[in-house]
Amino acid sequence: MDTNPSQRRLQHQQQQEQTTEQQTTNRVQAGREFASVEDLLRYDASQTTPPARIAERLQDSLKAEPPPKRSWWQRLFGG
């Protein structure tokens, strides 16, 4: 080997610094620019999922309910 331990340590340190710098750059690049407030809110909404337990709770609650009355338009059009 042509490098002594102190040089290897220096190289390793430099490599680590480079990787950290790269990761930081990626992180900044991963940031988004939204064309409007609505776009930002739409993105936020798309990333927000209702917990699955709501559907389970609702199913349990609906089991205890009498069947819903049909509305006038459903009765008229056979919905």
Next chain:
Amino acid sequence: MTCVRSASATEDRNSRRATPHVDSWSELYEQHAQHVYYLALRTVGDPTQAEDITHDVFLKAFRHLDQFRGHSSIRTWLYRITINHCRSVQATWQNRNILATDNAQILDGPSTNTEDPFRVLEVQELGERIQKTLDALPAEYSLLLLLVADEQLSYQEIASLTEQSPDAVRGKLYRARKAFVTEFQKTE
């Protein structure tokens, strides 16, 4: 860094309006639950309460289906129930008391649509900034922005939900967007 420009949205929303087709309750839930939950979450700012509100909205809709006259879309009808329910939750003394004392609930953020830990953090951080921003705005502005972000709603429907004219909605939206951008920048 997240940038938001105060550009005005496309005004012709009516052409994008989709007619809901509902065959069953599970389909109704699948089509609208995310939107109802999101509106509730960003209105009350608490995932646990948003969960309860979403459950109650669909249960109420089931109970009062006969009152749905078809003059508006199902989405609009569900939003009307959601807005009223959020207002009543926010108005209760008990709610104010719980929010002031129970930090654990606030720290327990809403579930996100991603499994990548870095993305989860990014999405959570963005969600927190959005929540802070909406909380800092007048309630009317926040509601208008949340409604206009739903592409299925026309300005006429937003006007009906917020009990004002479409022209008033447009005017207030302009100010709401500007206020949002200003407040959002403060959260950086």
